[in-house]
Amino acid sequence: MKLEMNGISKAFGQNAVLKSVSFHLNEGEICALLGENGAGKSTLMNILGGVIQADRGDILLGGVKHAFTTPAQSLSAGIAFIHQELNLINDLTVYENMFIGRELKKKNGFLDHKAMIRETQKVFDQIGMDIDPRAMVRELDASFKQIVEISRALMMKARFIIMDEPTTSLTDPEIQRVFEMLRTLKAQKVGIVFISHKLREVMEICDRYTVLRDGVMVAQGAVQDVTTADLARHMVGHEVVSGHREVSDNLGQEVLRLKNMSCAPYFDGVSLSVKAGEVLGITGLLGDGRSELFAAVFGSLEGASGSVYLDGKAVKIRSTLQAVKLGIGYVPRNRKENGIIKDMDILDNGSIVTWDMLGRKGLLNHKKQRADFEKQKQALRIKLDDVRNGITSLSGGNQQKVVLAKWLTRNPKLLILDNPTQGVDVGAKEEIYEIILRLAREGVALVVLSSEAQEVIRVCDRALVMYHGKVVDEVRGERMNEHEIMRLATGG
Amino acid sequence: MVTSMKKKNFFQYLLDGWKNKPLFSTGCALLVMIVLQTLALGFDYPSFGAWFTAWGRNWINILRNNAGVGIVALGMTFVIISGGIDLAVGSTMVTIGAVIMVMIDPGAHGWLQAIGITGVPAYVIGIAAGVVVGVLLGECTGLLVSKGKMPPFIATLGMMKICRSVTQQMTIQSNPTVPKGFLAITGTRIGGELILPIIYWLVIAVILYVVSKHTAFGRQVFAVGSNERTSRLSGVNVNKVKRRVYVLMSALVAITAVIQISRIGSMDYANAGSGYEMDAIAAVIIGGTSMSGGKGSVVGTVLGMLILAVMNNLLNLLGVPPFLREAFKGVIVIAAVMLQKKENNN
Numbered sequence: 001m002k003l004e005m006n007g008i009s010k011a012f013g014q015n016a017v018l019k020s021v022s023f024h025l026n027e028g029e030i031c032a033l034l035g036e037n038g039a040g041k042s043t044l045m046n047i048l049g050g051v052i053q054a055d056r057g058d059i060l061l062g063g064v065k066h067a068f069t070t071p072a073q074s075l076s077a078g079i080a081f082i083h084q085e086l087n088l089i090n091d092l093t094v095y096e097n098m099f100i101g102r103e104l105k106k107k108n109g110f111l112d113h114k115a116m117i118r119e120t121q122k123v124f125d126q127i128g129m130d131i132d133p134r135a136m137v138r139e140l141d142a143s144f145k146q147i148v149e150i151s152r153a154l155m156m157k158a159r160f161i162i163m164d165e166p167t168t169s170l171t172d173p174e175i176q177r178v179f180e181m182l183r184t185l186k187a188q189k190v191g192i193v194f195i196s197h198k199l200r201e202v203m204e205i206c207d208r209y210t211v212l213r214d215g216v217m218v219a220q221g222a223v224q225d226v227t228t229a230d231l232a233r234h235m236v237g238h239e240v241v242s243g244h245r246e247v248s249d250n251l252g253q254e255v256l257r258l259k260n261m262s263c264a265p266y267f268d269g270v271s272l273s274v275k276a277g278e279v280l281g282i283t284g285l286l287g288d289g290r291s292e293l294f295a296a297v298f299g300s301l302e303g304a305s306g307s308v309y310l311d312g313k314a315v316k317i318r319s320t321l322q323a324v325k326l327g328i329g330y331v332p333r334n335r336k337e338n339g340i341i342k343d344m345d346i347l348d349n350g351s352i353v354t355w356d357m358l359g360r361k362g363l364l365n366h367k368k369q370r371a372d373f374e375k376q377k378q379a380l381r382i383k384l385d386d387v388r389n390g391i392t393s394l395s396g397g398n399q400q401k402v403v404l405a406k407w408l409t410r411n412p413k414l415l416i417l418d419n420p421t422q423g424v425d426v427g428a429k430e431e432i433y434e435i436i437l438r439l440a441r442e443g444v445a446l447v448v449l450s451s452e453a454q455e456v457i458r459v460c461d462r463a464l465v466m467y468h469g470k471v472v473d474e475v476r477g478e479r480m481n482e483h484e485i486m487r488l489a490t491g492g
Numbered sequence: 493m494v495t496s497m498k499k500k501n502f503f504q505y506l507l508d509g510w511k512n513k514p515l516f517s518t519g520c521a522l523l524v525m526i527v528l529q530t531l532a533l534g535f536d537y538p539s540f541g542a543w544f545t546a547w548g549r550n551w552i553n554i555l556r557n558n559a560g561v562g563i564v565a566l567g568m569t570f571v572i573i574s575g576g577i578d579l580a581v582g583s584t585m586v587t588i589g590a591v592i593m594v595m596i597d598p599g600a601h602g603w604l605q606a607i608g609i610t611g612v613p614a615y616v617i618g619i620a621a622g623v624v625v626g627v628l629l630g631e632c633t634g635l636l637v638s639k640g641k642m643p644p645f646i647a648t649l650g651m652m653k654i655c656r657s658v659t660q661q662m663t664i665q666s667n668p669t670v671p672k673g674f675l676a677i678t679g680t681r682i683g684g685e686l687i688l689p690i691i692y693w694l695v696i697a698v699i700l701y702v703v704s705k706h707t708a709f710g711r712q713v714f715a716v717g718s719n720e721r722t723s724r725l726s727g728v729n730v731n732k733v734k735r736r737v738y739v740l741m742s743a744l745v746a747i748t749a750v751i752q753i754s755r756i757g758s759m760d761y762a763n764a765g766s767g768y769e770m771d772a773i774a775a776v777i778i779g780g781t782s783m784s785g786g787k788g789s790v791v792g793t794v795l796g797m798l799i800l801a802v803m804n805n806l807l808n809l810l811g812v813p814p815f816l817r818e819a820f821k822g823v824i825v826i827a828a829v830m831l832q833k834k835e836n837n838n
Contacts, residue, residue, distance in 0.1 A: 300725060324727030332725050339725075343718035343786040352715055352726045355708035363706045406726065 001027050001062040003048075003079070003160050003191060008057035010043055017043045019215045020057070025160060028189040030182060032202040032223065035212035036235055036486075037451075041195055044212065045162050048193075049081035050074030080153030081162045086145050088137050095120040095133040098152050123151045127184050143174035147181055154190075161185070162193040167201055168287050171265060172468075179205050197285050199228040199490040213237055228492030229483075236482045252276030254312065255414050255445035258297065261306035266292035267469040270306075274414070274445045279436060281456035281463030282449045284489045289469035290449045291333060294416045298330045299323040310414070324353055329407030331400075333419035333449075339403040340391050347373055347387040350402045354409050376405035380435060397428025404435065415439065418449040433459050453485040467491045514780050517831050518795045525802040532809040550805065552685055558801040559689035560748045560755075562794070565772040566700050567744035569793040572776050573704075574737045575717040575785030576637060576644035581745050581772060582765030583655035584629050588742075589749040589759040590659045592622040597668035615674055623746045629655070630742030634735030652769075660761050670757045677754040689751050696744070701790040713737060718786025774821060775800055778828040799824065 003025040010018040018040045025031050035041045047054045050068030059066050061077060068074040071081065088097050095116045096103075104112040104119070120133035129147055137145060146166055153161055167175045182192060182205060194206055202209060203223060210220040211234040219234040257273040267289035274280045282290045296304035299317040308315050310326055317323050323330070332338035340349055350373045351358070358365045373387060380401045384394060391399060400420065407415060417436070421429040436459050440446055450456050456463045462476035465488035472488050475481075533550060537543035564581050571578045595603050595618035604614040629651065636647035678688045704710040712733045715723040724730050748768075753759055779796030781788025803824060807817045 298725075319729065320724050321727045321729050330725060337719075338721050341715050341719045341722050341786075344714060348711060348715070352711075352723070352728065355711055356727075359708065363702070364708060364711070366706070 001159060002060075004058075004060040005044070005048060006058045006060065008044065008047060008054045008059075010047065010052070010055050017215050018047075018054075021212065021215070021217045023210055023217070025191045025193060027159065027191045028186050029208065030186055030192045030194055030206045032206040032209040033193055033195045033212070034197075034199075034202065034209055034231060034235055039212040039235070040215040041212055042164070043215075045081065045164065045193065045195065048074065048079060049162060050079075051081070075153075075156055075158070078157060078159035079162070080150075080156065080158035080160070082146070082149050082153065082164065082166065084164045084166075084168065086149050088145055088149060090136070090138040092137060093133070094131060094135050094137060094140070094148055097137055097148060098123075098133070098155060119155065120151075123155050126188075127151065127154070127181060129181065141174060142170050143177045146170075146178055150181065150185070154185075158190070160191045160193070162195070164195045165197070165286075166194070167196065167198060168285075175201070197490055199231050199487075199492045201491075202231065203228060211235055228490065229487055232483055232486040232490060232492055236486050251278050252443055255310065256297075256447075257309040257312075258293075259307040259309070261293060261296065261304055261308075263292065263296055263301065263304035265469070266301075267296075267304075267466075270466075270469075270471055272464060272471070274447055276413070276443045276445050277440050279440050279446045279448060279460045281460030282447065282466060283451060283453060283456045283463055283485060284466035286451060288466040288489070290466050291418055294330070294418065294447065294449060295332075297323075298328060298416060300330075324410070327411075327413040329353075329410065329412030329415040331403055331407065331415070331417045331420055333422055335396070335400055335403060335423060340399055342390070342392050344391060345388045346384055346391050346394065346402055349391045350376065350387070350405045351409060353406050357410075372409045373405065376408050379408070380405055381431065395425070395428070397424040397431070400424050400428070400432065401435075404432070408439075412444065414445045414447070416447045416449070420448065420450070421452075421455060453482045453489075456485065457481065465489050515789065515792050515795060518778065518780055518792060518799070518828070521828075522795055522799050522802065525799055525806065529802050529806040529809065532806055552687060552690070554801045554805050555690045555693070556686060558797060559693040560751050561768055561771050561775070562693045562797045563696055563744050563748045563751070564768050565775040565793050565797050566697055566790060567741035568769075568772040568776050569779070569781055569788055569790055570700070570704070570713055570737050571644070571741050572773070572781050572783065573717045573785060573788045574713045574734060575720070576734065576737065577648065577773070578633070578738065578741050579645065579648040579769045580629075580633065580651035580655060581741065582768040583652045583659075584626065584742055585745045585749045585752070585765040585768065586759065586761050587629065587655040587659045588622045588626050588746045589753055589764065590663050590761060591625045592618045592749060592753060593668040593670065593759060594663075594666060595621050596671060596674055597666075598671040599669055601666055601668065610671075611673060614671075615677070618674075619746075619750055622749055623743055626742040626746035626749075627739050630739035631735065633742070634738035637738065638731035638734040656761070663761055670753055675754055675757055678751055679754065689755065692747070692751060696747070697790060697794050704790050709733065709736060714786060716785075771800065771821075774825050777825055780828075780832055796828075 005021070005023040007020045007022060008018055009016070009020050021040065021044060023044065033041050033045070043052070046052045048059065050071045050073050053069060059068065066077055068077065074081070089100065092100070098120045099116050104115045106112045117133045124131050124133070129151070131140070131144055131148065137148065140148065150161060166178060170178065185192060194202070196202055206223050208220065209223050209226070209231065211218050211231065213235065252275055254273050254275050259271050261270045262268050270293055272280070284290055292301055295301035297308060297317065299320045299322055308317060315326060317326065341352070347370065351369045354369070354372065355364065358369050370387065377384070382398050382401045382405065384398065391402060394402065420436070421432055424432065436446060436448065448456065448460055457480055460480070462474060463480060463485070464471045464474050465485055466472065467489060468491070475484055475488070530547065533547060535543060537546060568578060568581070594601070596614050597603070598605055598610065604610070604617060609617065633647055633651050636642045637644050640647070679686065680688055682688060682691070704713070712723065712728050715728060716730050716733050720730055752764065775796040776788070776793050777783065777796070778799055779789065779792030779794070781792060800821060803820060804817060807820060
């Protein structure tokens with residue numbers, strides 16, 4: 001049986017996400033689906049999985065046309081979609097998860113635990129996995145959880161399985177375990193779509209590849225005919241944006257040096273240094289450990305080993321308060337959870353880090369608080385009516401500027417920015433880049449953590465690329481381009 | 493035509509106030525209560541002067557009777573804004589009260605009496621000892637909640653059981669009395685009236701209002717209650733803020749203990765302060781403070797306490813049997829939260 005998608009198009013409003021894309025999958029085959037973020041991979045697979053519907057195009061299963069309007073329909077036709085966030089309930093046993101919503105019952109209405117355990121064991125035997133059906137899901141490691149979810153799909157007679165970045169949160173031995181299972185499934189004539197950014201894994205496990213870029217299928221073929229560099233080039237495209245800036249030559253003293261920083265399982269043996277006036281980029285895939293590394297530097301992640309030097313002096317940073325007092329600023333990622341306090345007004349949000357310095361006989365000096373913030377408001381061009389309005393009345397870009405402003409009121413010598421333009425519109429994005437470059441000119445040492453290669457190229461003097469918690473290489477000048485960063489970040 | 497315009501504007505104003513000012517509906521509810529209470533008191537007096545005196549005396553009674561819980565409720569406001577809760581207040585009051593009583597006892601078993609300290613110095617030392625014990629108990633709860641990462645409900649439930657039980661066992665033999673002089677702390681007449689407890693309550697309310705709005709600690713309590721992660725990532729020492737909140741709470745409980753001992757002239761270790769935690773929480777909730785933390789106000793809590801107090805007085809004047817009065821409290825708490833929910837949706 002063959003799965004085919006022909007001429008699939010999909011638009012969200014004015015935005016055409018898929019432009020007549022065709023894709024096919026044979027039984028007993030693993031096909032990689034590749035592309036940058038926003039290339040249309042998820043949309044295509046969501047159409048196949050019945051999550052959304054295509055505007056045009058057909059889905060054929062063994063030559064028979066199908067139209068899926070719900071995930072349930074797709075599943076009953078034999079297509080299972082294993083999402084990145086697994087759909088298991090930690091506090092139930094494996095067999096209860098296998099039968100959730102379709103529990104087997106005895107005649108008297110009570111659950112038939114024995115039958116459910118037996119059926120679960122049957123599936124595990126079929127794929128040669130040794131998991132106790134009575135174990136709690138919470139106690140399984142991430143790879144076994146994935147295997148349980150795949151087994152559930154098999155139990156529902158899935159012939160095709162879509163896996164969305166299955167290896168992101170797994171360690172190497174766990175990845176091998178999942179791969180072993182994929183090979184077993186392949187031998188049993190199951191077809192698998194493998195969505196991943198990790199090209200080395202694609203080379204290892206996949207038979208064929210399909211690359212999407214900007215909603216168009218740009219390349220496909222057999223994996224054995226290509227190299228990781230070829231795949232990276234297909235993903236990025238040929239016309240590379242090379243708008244990287246003049247590297248500043250008047251760098252000051254070294255501000256931050258990290259020596260051999262490790263913290264399992266996030267990062268391992270990282271050393272780096274940043275000078276005053278320099279913008280250092282750290283990039284890589286999701287889960288490469290860069291965010292955790294700098295959370296540790298800022299004192300919000302415990303248990304890291306290695307040495308931190310600030311202005312040449314060794315420091316042990318144990319709390320965020322200590323980091324703030326040492327002159328470190330930190331704009332975390334996920335603004336809503338980590339950056340703003342939604343119940344407080346703009347002024348409080350923009351001044352929280354200086355409250356301890358605004359004392360006047362124990363009382364806050366509101367005049368100074370307001371004046372300090374006004375200054376940053378001007379400098380960062382924050383658009384607002386009244387500083388006493390709630391922070392959530394602002395747009396994402398302006399909220400992010402308020403988060404920046406709160407740090408700038410404290411004049412940090414080192415500013416760490418994690419995904420600084422997340423959830424920010426294009427115009428504000430450019431403004432934030434300008435602010436970063438201005439701060440560098442004023443002699444602040446900056447570290448920009450980002451998974452967007454273009455962002456790194458736009459603002460950084462040089463960039464370190466991380467893969468699985470290790471720095472794989474440093475790029476600067478001519479080498480700081482999307483191809484090279486993509487190749488390094490994907491482990492190629 | 494003109495009058496109808498005016499009317500519309502007035503209703504518009506009411507409607508806007510309802511929607512925009514968080515304490516508007518609370519204030520309205522209190523006003524309605526006061527009007528009803530005044531009506532229930534009646535106007536059957538020989539002169540306006542006589543009516544006013546009766547009305548005023550009634551009010552002083554209401555306020556004085558609620559000053560103790562009112563002070564506890566002020567501390568509870570901080571605890572709840574910080575995202576916590578304190579169920580132990582009634583029990584810690586008994587523990588603190590027992591310490592004060594045994595210190596100031598003028599009889600043979602009084603600790604200070606035994607070493608020759610009596611009178612005002614003894615009262616000062618006794619009160620100071622009470623506050624110190626309060627601070628220590630607050631530190632215990634604070635440590636359990638912050639460093640121990642224990643849910644405040646559980647930590648303070650434990651403290652509640654421990655404090656009252658241990659205090660009762662320890663005081664089984666003793667039967668201290670309160671010296672006459674100590675009664676003056678609340679019993680001194682100001683302008684011919686017994687209003688000192690009311691003044692204490694008011695002064696503490698004003699101080700805590702300023703603390704909540706105009707000090708780093710006060711703002712940090714709001715920040716931590718609304719978003720602990722962001723607060724920590726902004727260099728706020730979250731554990732210290734939480735610890736201080738419970739210390740403040742217990743220190744205020746110590747003040748309440750002093751007021752209660754001084755007013756009643758004794759303390760019933762088995763029953764004193766039981767139900768304080770729920771009355772304080774009710775006042776805080778009626779005053780618009782969010783149970784999930786991050787939102788609330790000291791002024792709201794004072795209004796909330798007044799609503800409860802005036803309602804109790806109103807039911808008393810109407811001759812509602814005491815057993816039934818608690819039900820009205822329950823109804824008003826539920827009604828208040830329903831109204832607030834509506835406001836938040838707007």
